[in-house]
Amino acid sequence: MRLPLLVSVGVLLVALLPSPPCRALLSRGPIPGARQASQHAQPLSFFQPPPQPQEPQALPTLLRVGEEYFLRLGNLDETRAAPLSPAASPLASRSNSRLSPDKVAANFFRALLQPRRPLDSPAGPAERGTENALGSRQEAPAARKRRSQEPPISLDLTFHLLREVLEMTKADQLAQQAHSNRKLLDIAGK
Amino acid sequence: MAPTFKLQSHFVLICLLALRGESRYLELREAVDPDPFARFSGGASPKRELEEEPLYRRALRCVDMLSLQGQFTFTADRPQLHCATFFIAEPEEFITIRYDLVSIDCQRGDILQVFDGWILKGEKFPSSQDHPLPTTERYIDFCESGLSRRSIRSSQNVAMIFFRIHEPGNGFTITMMTDPNLFPCNIISQTPNGRFTLVVPHLHRNCSFSIIYPVAIKISDLTLGHLNGLQLKKSSAGCGGIGDFVELLGGTGLDPSKMLLLADLCYPLRGPAQMKVGCDHTVVRMVSSGKHINRVTFEYRQLEPYELENPNGNSIQEFCLSTL
Numbered sequence: 001m002r003l004p005l006l007v008s009v010g011v012l013l014v015a016l017l018p019s020p021p022c023r024a025l026l027s028r029g030p031i032p033g034a035r036q037a038s039q040h041a042q043p044l045s046f047f048q049p050p051p052q053p054q055e056p057q058a059l060p061t062l063l064r065v066g067e068e069y070f071l072r073l074g075n076l077d078e079t080r081a082a083p084l085s086p087a088a089s090p091l092a093s094r095s096n097s098r099l100s101p102d103k104v105a106a107n108f109f110r111a112l113l114q115p116r117r118p119l120d121s122p123a124g125p126a127e128r129g130t131e132n133a134l135g136s137r138q139e140a141p142a143a144r145k146r147r148s149q150e151p152p153i154s155l156d157l158t159f160h161l162l163r164e165v166l167e168m169t170k171a172d173q174l175a176q177q178a179h180s181n182r183k184l185l186d187i188a189g190k
Numbered sequence: 191m192a193p194t195f196k197l198q199s200h201f202v203l204i205c206l207l208a209l210r211g212e213s214r215y216l217e218l219r220e221a222v223d224p225d226p227f228a229r230f231s232g233g234a235s236p237k238r239e240l241e242e243e244p245l246y247r248r249a250l251r252c253v254d255m256l257s258l259q260g261q262f263t264f265t266a267d268r269p270q271l272h273c274a275t276f277f278i279a280e281p282e283e284f285i286t287i288r289y290d291l292v293s294i295d296c297q298r299g300d301i302l303q304v305f306d307g308w309i310l311k312g313e314k315f316p317s318s319q320d321h322p323l324p325t326t327e328r329y330i331d332f333c334e335s336g337l338s339r340r341s342i343r344s345s346q347n348v349a350m351i352f353f354r355i356h357e358p359g360n361g362f363t364i365t366m367m368t369d370p371n372l373f374p375c376n377i378i379s380q381t382p383n384g385r386f387t388l389v390v391p392h393l394h395r396n397c398s399f400s401i402i403y404p405v406a407i408k409i410s411d412l413t414l415g416h417l418n419g420l421q422l423k424k425s426s427a428g429c430g431g432i433g434d435f436v437e438l439l440g441g442t443g444l445d446p447s448k449m450l451l452l453a454d455l456c457y458p459l460r461g462p463a464q465m466k467v468g469c470d471h472t473v474v475r476m477v478s479s480g481k482h483i484n485r486v487t488f489e490y491r492q493l494e495p496y497e498l499e500n501p502n503g504n505s506i507q508e509f510c511l512s513t514l
Contacts, residue, residue, distance in 0.1 A: 153301070153329070153352045154309045155274045157253075159402055159442070159470040162310065165276060166380065166402075169257035176246055176258055 245365070250275060256366055257380060261290065265361035270354065276308060277349040281377040281386060281399075283368040285344040287351065289337060291363040294355055296333035301354040302362060304330045304342045308350055308378065313445035316346060316376040320396045320446065320475075343369070346376040378402065382492035387411075387485060394480030398439075398446045401472045404498060405490040408464040409474075412436060412455055415482020429456035436476050436486050440469035449473060455486075468498050 157165075246260030252273040256262060264273075277285045287304055294300035306328040308315045318325055322345060330342050342349075355361060373389060375397035382403035390397055401407075414434045429435040435456035441449030452467065478484050 153303060153305075154312045155253075155272075155350075155352070156311050157274075162276075162402060165253060165255045166278070169255050169278065169380065172248075172256070172258050 259365075259367050261363060261365045263291075263361065263363040264353065264355075266355040266358050268358050269356045271356070273353050273355075275351050275353075277344070277351075277366060278378060278380055279347040279368045281347055281374050281379070282371050283347055283374075284371050285347065285349045286341055286367040286369060287344075287349060288341040288365045288367065289332065289362065290365055292332060292337075293360045294332070294353075294362065295357055295360065298356050299354065300333070300356055300360065301352060302332040303352045304332075305350050305352065306330075306342075306344050307346065307376075308348050308444060310444045313443040313448060315348065315378060315400055315444045315446065316398060317445045317447035320376055320398055321345065346378075347371070347374065348378045376400075379490075383490065385487070385489040387487040388474065388476055389483070389485045390476055390478040391483045392480055393478060396475060396477045398473050398475040399488075400444075400446070401490055402444075402470065403472070404466075404468045404470065404493045405472050406464060406466045406493055406497070407438070407472060407474070407488055407490045408462050409436075409438075409455070409459065409486060409488045410462045411485065411487035412459050413483075413485040414456065414458070415484060429454040431477075434476075434478050434482055434484050436474065436484075438465060438467070439473040439475055440467045440471065441473075442470050444471065446473045446475055466493060466497065468493060 246258055248260070248262060250262045250264035252264075252270050253275075254262075255276040255278065257278050262275075264275075277287065279285050292302065294302055306323060307321065314321075314325070314328075321328065330339055351364070353362070373391060373393070375388075375390065375393075375395060377386070377388075377398070378400045379386070379402075382401065382405060386399055388397055388399055414436075433456065435454050437451055438453045438455075439446055439449035440452050443449065449471065450469075453465065455463075472490070474486065474488055476484055476486055
């Protein structure tokens with residue numbers, strides 16, 4: 001009598017005990033699908049001391065998922081987009097590894113569909129019509145309300161162009177330095 | 191000695207002592223600010239003359255970047271609907287933007303907004319998690335606030351303005367000024383090469399150092415106040431997002447919260463640690479609880495093209511798009 005009772009209790013305990021949370025692991029070895037050159041790469045977690053021999057050489061879930069995420073992102077603008085995988089992670093936060101695959105995929109879709117109004121998108125015809133219908137006295141408050149409801153303004157500039165623009169500041173700095181040097185020489189020559 | 195003579199001598203002594211103190215002040219002042227040219231230029235100092243130079247001025251382009259203090263004017267020669275100016279200062283500086291003159295037609299749809307940070311393709315730096323203000327408060331719209339907020343100071347070394355002007359001839363003039371920032375947090379580097387020490391002293395905040403280039407980064411010093419050389423964490427777990435730690439992030443967007451975690455450090459280093467990050471954007475981010483003084487020192491250099499084509503060693507290029 002006692003034995004079946006103990007067995008039942010044991011089964012219940014095993015079923016109800018919480019499982020340890022999933023955590024991102026840093027790499028201990030080569031990543032599948034990586035180029036041959038990277039097979040000789042040092043482990044990505046080079047900051048960590050060398051792993052003990054008895055530790056399992058587990059592959060990093062986060063880094064694998066990250067690789068798939070960036071591949072997907074790279075194909076978004078191409079005609080042949082790779083099918084989205086439930087394993088893709090938005091990597092919006094460091095706690096992604098704790099999200100279930102379905103939730104991760106849902107977040108990824110949400111990120112894709114999030115409206116973002118670039119600076120070059122003109123006001124829609126509905127907005128223009130609404131504005132014309134209002135009296136002149138109400139134009140300013142209506143424009144202000146519409147402005148506050150618009151999504152934040154952003155500029156669609158690539159990093160390459162951003163670096164080009166950043167290079168412009170060096171020309172300014174050189175010009176300013178040349179001007180200061182010229183002025184200093186003029187003063188010294190007086 | 192006669193009392194009158196005593197009083198006079200005391201008075202003379204007091205005057206001498208007072209003058210001696212004043213002359214000492216003049217000596218110190220000259221020692222602090224030596225001017226070898228003063229005796230040759232009839233008293234005028236070249237340093238003083240340079241400081242009295244008029245403000246640097248130039249015209250703004252539709253898409254522009256400014257790193258110098260000065261006065262900048264934009265005048266539309268035709269309708270300009272998609273314009274922005276990026277501001278970037280030294281890491282240890284804040285930026286102040288002051289409206290000197292504004293001539294725009296808000297009712298017609300002209301826009302003039304200052305953003306506290308940089309925003310590209312909807313991604314912000316600093317991220318929403320790391321900035322003290324909510325996103326809506328990071329935009330200061332001239333058409334809403336007018337000149338009531340004539341001077342706007344950034345929370346870090348970067349800022350930007352967006353503007354849209356329909357009518358040719360309209361425009362604005364702004365002045366950019368910089369102020370020192372004793373404990374910089376959230377920095378974008380102006381250069382692809384450099385060295386920096388990020389210090390977060392007893393502050394509960396997360397600070398990011400951003401490099402918008404593919405770089406090799408070498409962390410040479412890490413001090414997290416709660417750990418010393420005897421307290422080494424086990425290698426299996428990682429930092430787990432708890433306590434104070436440093437993250438190395440890489441990605442293709444501007445927002446650090448959307449970037450890939452490449453490595454995290456939560457214990458002292460035994461020596462310099464180097465990693466090559468072949469991403470468009472690399473960030474060193476320090477997460478601080480506020481209980482300790484945390485410090486990380488690192489050097490970075492831009493990766494050469496051959497390093498991007500043939501990654502080896504500690505390389506993370508395969509995790510970023512090959513758009514370089």
